[in-house]
Amino acid sequence: MSMKATLRQVDSITVIDMSGRITLGEGCTQMRELVREELGKGRKQLLLNLADITYIDSSGIGELVSAFTRVSNEGGQLKLLNLTKKVHDLLQITKLYTVFDVHDDEAKAIGSFEKAAGA
Amino acid sequence: MTVEASVVEVVLESDLKNVEVAEEITRRISDTAGFDEEDQHKIDMAVHESVINAIWHGNKNDPSKHVWLRFEMYSDRLEIRVRDQGNGYDPSRLLDPLAEENLLNVSGRGIFLIRTFMDEYRVEKIAGEGTEVILVKRLNSNNPAQSRRNGP
DSSP states (O other), rough: OEEEEEEEEETTEEEEEEEEEEEEHHHHHHHHHHHHOOOOOOOOOOEEEEEEEEEEEHHHHHHHHHHHHHHHTOOOOOEEOOOOOOHHHHHTTTTTTTTSSSOOOOOHHHHHHHHHHHH | OOOOOOEEEEEEESOTHHHHHHHHHHHHHHHHHHHHHHHHHHHHHHHHHHIIIIIIIITTTTTTTTTEEEEOSSSSSSEEEESSSSOOOGGGGSTTTTTTTTTSSOOOHHHHHHHHSSSSSEEETTTTTTTEEEEEEEEEEEOOHHHHOOOO
């Protein structure tokens, strides 16, 4: 089972509801393409909803870091929403939890973009 | 006295599609061995990362090469051997993924996760054959679920 993603637009923010596996191979490639396409369209505020991600490995974590760096370098913001316990624990173990802006409430996550964009 | 182990051996072709096969086998074996769900996931991830390293780095994604998996179930631990046909690596030369300057590196977390999730991790070079990674996870006798499964 690979990764699936559904995109929603909430104001200027692209919410990406992701499910399945972000692992070396198909899952990572799909995610990389997705972020590349959004940046290509000028959409630089991305909220990744990871609620239905069932598995993420070291390559998947690397892909999240890569996406974060690419979006930041383009002057945008990439935030994470609804981490499962497994993903939460992996980000804690790898000390990346503090690198990402992590939310468990979509409305608040969206609000945090608006505040940042309007500041 | 000889300590008997239950042994399961599997040979996989070097194809990333087989990583999920290795995971499924690992989950069944770690469940049978009596590990709780959290430890099963840790063992699963350690095998996942090891098999990917074997296919990707060891066998260079060459489908004509193989990965050998050997599970040895003892009363107090599970030992897993993952062997590839590559030249191996020196784990001590890997960058620390938790160092400030490496935090945003895209790669370099696989071995770290294996070490974090397992009780023992060793790499052995097998002359003329390849490299074997040995993973050990001990059953925690303080865990009531595991104690029940293994009896008094």
